[in-house]
Amino acid sequence: MTPHMPVNILMVDDQPGKLLSYEAILEPLGENLVKANSGREALEYLLKSDIAVVLMDVSMPDIDGFQLADMIREHPRFQKTAIIFISAVHLTDGDRIKGYERGAVDYISVPVIPELLRAKVSVFAELYRKTQQLEKLNRELEERVAERTEELRESESQFRSLANSIPQLAWMADPSGNIFWYNQRWYDYTGTTFEQVKGWGWDIVHDPEHLERVSKKYRQCISTGEPWDDTFPIRGKDGNYRWFLSRALPIHDVTGKIVRWFGTNTDITERKQAEEALIKSERFAAMGRLAGIIAHEINNPLEAISNAFYLLRDHPSLDEEARYYSRLAEEELARVAHITKQTLSFYRESQQPVAVSLSEVLDNVIELQSRRLQVSGIALEKQIETAGMVQGYPVELKQVFLNLIANAIQAMPQGGRLRIRLCHSSDWHNGRSGVRVSIFDTGVGILPEHARRIFEPFFSTKDAKGTGLGLWISKGIVQKYEGSIRFRSMRDGHGNVTCFSVFIPALAASEIPEKAAALVA
Amino acid sequence: MSDRKTVILCVDDEDNPLVLRKLVLQKAGHEVITARSGKEALDLIGSRSVDLVLSDYLMPGMNGAELAEQVKAQHPELPVVLISGVNEIPPGASIADAFVSKVEGPDALSRQISAVLERGGTAAE
Numbered sequence: 001m002t003p004h005m006p007v008n009i010l011m012v013d014d015q016p017g018k019l020l021s022y023e024a025i026l027e028p029l030g031e032n033l034v035k036a037n038s039g040r041e042a043l044e045y046l047l048k049s050d051i052a053v054v055l056m057d058v059s060m061p062d063i064d065g066f067q068l069a070d071m072i073r074e075h076p077r078f079q080k081t082a083i084i085f086i087s088a089v090h091l092t093d094g095d096r097i098k099g100y101e102r103g104a105v106d107y108i109s110v111p112v113i114p115e116l117l118r119a120k121v122s123v124f125a126e127l128y129r130k131t132q133q134l135e136k137l138n139r140e141l142e143e144r145v146a147e148r149t150e151e152l153r154e155s156e157s158q159f160r161s162l163a164n165s166i167p168q169l170a171w172m173a174d175p176s177g178n179i180f181w182y183n184q185r186w187y188d189y190t191g192t193t194f195e196q197v198k199g200w201g202w203d204i205v206h207d208p209e210h211l212e213r214v215s216k217k218y219r220q221c222i223s224t225g226e227p228w229d230d231t232f233p234i235r236g237k238d239g240n241y242r243w244f245l246s247r248a249l250p251i252h253d254v255t256g257k258i259v260r261w262f263g264t265n266t267d268i269t270e271r272k273q274a275e276e277a278l279i280k281s282e283r284f285a286a287m288g289r290l291a292g293i294i295a296h297e298i299n300n301p302l303e304a305i306s307n308a309f310y311l312l313r314d315h316p317s318l319d320e321e322a323r324y325y326s327r328l329a330e331e332e333l334a335r336v337a338h339i340t341k342q343t344l345s346f347y348r349e350s351q352q353p354v355a356v357s358l359s360e361v362l363d364n365v366i367e368l369q370s371r372r373l374q375v376s377g378i379a380l381e382k383q384i385e386t387a388g389m390v391q392g393y394p395v396e397l398k399q400v401f402l403n404l405i406a407n408a409i410q411a412m413p414q415g416g417r418l419r420i421r422l423c424h425s426s427d428w429h430n431g432r433s434g435v436r437v438s439i440f441d442t443g444v445g446i447l448p449e450h451a452r453r454i455f456e457p458f459f460s461t462k463d464a465k466g467t468g469l470g471l472w473i474s475k476g477i478v479q480k481y482e483g484s485i486r487f488r489s490m491r492d493g494h495g496n497v498t499c500f501s502v503f504i505p506a507l508a509a510s511e512i513p514e515k516a517a518a519l520v521a
Numbered sequence: 522m523s524d525r526k527t528v529i530l531c532v533d534d535e536d537n538p539l540v541l542r543k544l545v546l547q548k549a550g551h552e553v554i555t556a557r558s559g560k561e562a563l564d565l566i567g568s569r570s571v572d573l574v575l576s577d578y579l580m581p582g583m584n585g586a587e588l589a590e591q592v593k594a595q596h597p598e599l600p601v602v603l604i605s606g607v608n609e610i611p612p613g614a615s616i617a618d619a620f621v622s623k624v625e626g627p628d629a630l631s632r633q634i635s636a637v638l639e640r641g642g643t644a645a646e
């Protein structure tokens with residue numbers, strides 16, 4: 001039920017008596033009754049206030065009812081105002097009234113029957129009231145639509161400025177997966193234009209190695225409507241790939257239909273590197289623990305056996321032959337001791353990393369190898385450009401260069417040239433500064449088919465002579481210092497030149513991971 | 522060194538290594554007594570004269586470093602040498618006068634012991 005808001009009813013008649021009688025008839029309706037004595041006066045009321053129904057006598061002196069009706073109808077505001085004529089029934093009048101049929105027009109013949117007049121006025125008044133309510137509702141709805149449109153426009157612009165301020169790359173796709181918008185960061189990072197990457201054009205910044213997998217999963221999520229996430233590299237404008245964790249969520253409308261996808265790409269390169277470093281250092285620590293256990297289990301009986309053969313060495317009860325067997329056994333035992341010492345029981349002389357001069361380490365190693373250099377007829381050339389100070393453990397650093405220099409010497413049984421260079425340098429990857437040791441030999445070189453395997457454990461080209469662990473151990477030690485070891489073997493007109501190059505960053509003592517430092521190789 | 526044979530107290534929880542190490546040291550001219558645990562070693566030190574303690578590091582109960590600590594608390598001048606098959610110089614082992622790897626062999630062991638005896642029982646660093 002709508003509340004009964006009184007509407008205005010304008011009664012027009014030149015005879016005050018008639019007006020009074022209409023007033024008496026309509027009073028029970030509870031509407032506002034307005035009286036006008038002439039057409040002119042009626043027009044004044046119409047312009048001043050909202051009139052729901054005009055009740056008018058057809059015959060009036062200056063402006064008659066039909067003239068007044070025409071004037072009312074001409075005004076756009078009153079085209080729908082209900083008019084009720086009161087008139088004696090003449091045929092001509094009936095025709096004229098029909099002319100108004102399209103509008104809300106009715107007539108009452110005289111003598112006026114009060115119930116009929118009341119009923120007709122009441123219907124028009126009610127119609128007016130309903131129309132007013134509808135119009136009001138309509139206006140309110142239009143206002144709300146306008147407000148919502150403004151809100152949406154604001155929220156869209158807020159969304160875009162938010163999407164441009166986040167550190168992630170962001171984008172939006174239509175329900176079929178076509179990307180129609182990227183945030184500014186996407187363009188800043190990839191250096192692409194919208195034309196290049198719109199729709200499915202983003203594949204140009206993907207690593208071909210990952211593209212098929214990424215594209216397949218994305219298509220699958222688009223078709224099932226499942227949230228998408230994946231991890232893959234995206235190429236930056238500098239040409240380098242960085243790793244991103246990417247996610248996209250479907251945005252649904254009220255009916256649950258997907259209207260668009262909103263996606264982000266978060267740079268996780270650093271996190272990924274840290275994780276890899278952690279895995280590596282955990283692997284090193286695990287190897288260290290394993291080496292510790294094995295070392296203990298092997299070294300204990302090894303010591304006992306060594307001691308037993310030591311006691312047998314010149315035991316009076318042994319004859320010449322038994323002593324010979326014993327000596328052979330002792331020699332073989334020395335090999336076991338050598339390998340466990342190299343790989344497993346490589347204990348350090350100090351517990352804290354100390355400042356080590358690689359120049360001194362190299363001198364030390366060269367001195368150890370001086371006899372073999374002489375015997376093989378190898379010419380030594382040293383290029384020491386720095387003291388090469390690094391933080392670390394002298395024994396293991398010595399082992400790295402002992403392995404490399406011994407290998408170089410063994411590669412030149414017929415003599416040659418050994419060149420050792422120590423200089424300041426920086427990491428080829430990340431520009432970190434440090435020290436580089438390069439060891440060149442003119443020996444037999446490294447066969448291309450061996451190149452990929454030389455850092456593998458138990459890979460040896462020296463047959464029974466080598467353990468196949470030297471380079472593997474050296475690499476392990478260098479990596480522990482976050483350094484790198486690499487080699488090149490070149491053949492020129494005069495023969496081969498092989499170069500092993502070790503880079504060790506200038507680390508602060510505290511930077512050597514404690515766990516990794518506990519590692520043997 | 523005096524004419525008197527130096528007395529070395531050899532400590533290890535394992536029989537064979539203990540006996541063989543004892544024989545090697547005897548061959549090098551020392552008098553050797555043995556203990557099968559840190560506790561037994563401390564009892565022996567209290568009851569007779571010892572010139573040097575040579576102890577395995579990894580033993581059940583009291584390890585070599587703990588034994589060294591107790592020995593040094595009671596007899597600061599008594600040298601202690603630790604011998605071990607483990608990779609690292611274990612934490613706490615720096616209280617000993619020397620640390621020898623089992624892999625080094627009998628000659629190295631004898632050399633280390635002679636060096637420590639000549640230096641006298643002052644703890645390293």
